[in-house]
Amino acid sequence: MLPRLFGNTKRLNKFYGSIEENGCGKFNDISGKALKELKSMGFTHVWYTGVIEHATMTDYSQFGIQPDDPDVVKGRAGSPYAIRDYYDVDPDLAVDVNTRMAEYEALIKRTHDNGLKVIMDFVPNHVARTYASDQKPEGVHDFGEDDDKNKAFSPANDFYYLPGQSFVVPPGYNPGGDEFTSPLKDGKFDEYPSKATGNDRFTPAPSLNDWFETIKLNYGVDYLDSRKTYFDPTPPLWNKMYDILHFWSEKGIDGFRCDMVEMVPFEFWGWVIGKLKNNFPQLIFIGEAYEIGKYHDYISIGKFDYLYDKVGLYDAVRKLTCNWQDATTWEINQVWNRDCLGIDQHMLRFMENHDEQRIASRFFAGDPWLAVPGMIVTATMNTGPVMIYSGQECGEPGNGNEGFSNDDGRTTIFDYWGVPEHQKWLNEGKFDGGQLSEIQKSLRDFYTKLLNISRQNEAIREGKFWELMVANERQPGFDTRLYLFLRYTDKQRILVITNFNREQRNIQLLMPADLLQLLQLNGSYEFTDLLSGAKFNAEDIMNGVTVNLPASSGFLLGF
Incomplete structure (x- = not known):
């Protein structure tokens, strides 16, 4: 969640509106009641995005x-990823x-008191052009x-x-739109000599899209000389970043979501994560990663606990959800059988985050219910975590031209x-869903059931x-928009069947002889769908x- 958005009850939503006009959520808005509701949905961690002080027009x-x-x-609010003081928090949120x-x-304490853990951002690759820490501890050099x-x-x-x-x-560039005025709004920024721009642009005149x-x-990487590395002695920046992470860890943070990790050498990650875990062994580190060929290095050398599975499961599931003509569930097979082979348990899965388009938007599926099969696969395919973006469970479509974000x-x-x-769902701070439609309540109930099943059932959890x-696949007319798998332990078995088609499908699902032998399965069984309670029988x-599968649906069949 972005606290800026989460607790905001104002509904004006004026184009390029000010904080007074459009409002802003506060740390204090994230009440014990809100956190209890999130806990009951099945969440274990909350990632608070945009906490650290960043550049703003306010x-x-x-x-x-x-x-x-x-x-x-x-x-007007500024990017949460243009940090202006690593030792301070955003005044908007207070x-x-x-x-x-x-x-x-x-808020950290309140989150812990309600049985949840805290993740916050670490933005290691770049800072705001106006960076200047006025809250840094004594002895720290900016x-x-x-x-x-x-x-x-x-x-x-x-x-x-x-x-x-x-x-x-x-x-x-017209900062803040036509109505925003400031004596500093003059099309100029005094920076001499110019510094390289965050997305590896070594030019004094980056574009609006940079x-x-x-x-x-x-x-310690010389980008203009074949990316030669100078890691011995340890670059000063490494120690400064360690000090920043140590500062926040001492406040009880349970983990860090690390921005654009591939733009920072994995040698640094291995050094800093290893050093921090000596003092804070409970910390988890999540890396925003997109280069499949580097995943293993960022886990084995970089010591990340989890990496984004965006260029993999997200992309495959999105194609199926959007009903693209060439989409098949064999692309899901490629994720665990090739792209993430041996590290699948380290992948963080999702269907929405702040960088991606909303499922309910006209740019994605246009209907949040079409995500049901994709979310089932996303949440149950392996033992790694699943992430939900605030508002996803209510079918938020992300409509409107907000300002800088169109x-x-x-x-x-x-x-x-x-x-x-x-x-x-916020309902003027009551956090009781009092204004949700019945369809939205059903959607939120689906997410609640799915997350709790994923967390509470050992076959999915471990x-x-x-x-x-x-x-x-050799069955006549086998449908490659179905995805079928089994999750199991010695004590529990859950058969996962999903249908990405926009129409109903009937299937006679077969299990291979070696699996039947391994699990010693024979005879008749009753299957119970953990999501709906529906029951299915197999005589032999x-x-x-x-199984009869409704359109865009799925079952979690315990037996």
Whole structure:
């Protein structure tokens, strides 16, 4: 969740609206009642996104916070991934700006008191162009404070420089829209020499489509000289990042979701994660990763607990959910049998996150119920975690042109905004779903059942996986938009059957002889769908299990 969005009850949703006009959720809005409701849905962790202080167009100078230049800020609220002080929290999220850290610390405690763990962001690759920590502990040197700015690259520098060149704001950028005014809004930003931009752009004039509001950090990799590495002695930035992670770990954080991990050398990750876990062994590290060929290195050398499975299961499931003509469930097989072979338990699965389009948007499925088979597969295929994005369980479509974030099917991370369908569950802070329609209540009930089944049943939580596609592919008219597998332990078996078709399908599901022998299965069995309670009988399991699958559906058959 983005706390900025989660507790916001205002519904004006004005294009490029201010914090006063469009509102903003606070740490204190995430009440014990809200957390109890999340716990009851089956969640174990909450990832609070956008907690650390980042660049914004909102003026907090009366609280001693230096205003940011809007020409290098995306959206009125600003990007949560353009950090301006790693040792502070976003003043937007505080009821009393002067006690903002205490309010966040209270949220950490409140989360723990309600049986949930806390994950927060770590953004290692870049910082805001206006980065300047006024809350850093005594003795800490700020990023760039000791840099030799006459050198384009030095292992001792925190930033990359473009000597003799000044930074140029992308032409045509209108920060905050036509109504927003500021003496700093002049199309210029004083940065000399210019620094390299966060998305590896070594130019003083990045484009509007670049991460122009951010500065690339230097981990000892010379990008302009064949990416030569200088890791001995340890670059100063490594120790600064360790100190930051240690600072937050001491506050009771249970884990970090690490942004764009592949833009930072995995040698750093292995060093910093290993060092932190010596003192905080309970910490988990989740990496936002997209390069399949590097997954094994980031787990074995980088010591990550989990990596995003976006370029894999998410992409395969999305194609099926969207009913693309060439989509088949054999692409799901490629994920566990090739892309994630040997590391499948380390993959974090999801169908939505803040970077991706909402399932209910017209850019994705247009109907949140079409995600049912995909969510069943996502939540039950292996023992790794499943993630739900706040509002997904209410069918939020992400409609509207919010400001810097346009009408693209995503809920904005840059602008002050209300999330309409989520607000129906929020119900003016009651967190009781009082404004949800009956269909939305049913959808939320589906997610609740699925998550609790995944968490409470050992066959899903820790069991083995047996794919059943090959055993059934020779049946006449076998449908490659069905996906079939078994999760099992010595004590429990759950047969997972999903139908990605937009029409009903009937299937006589067969189990291979070696599986029947392994589990010593023979004779008649009664199957109970853990989602609906429906029951199915197989008179002789060796002859298969007959199942009628509604359109875009799935079963979790315990037997």
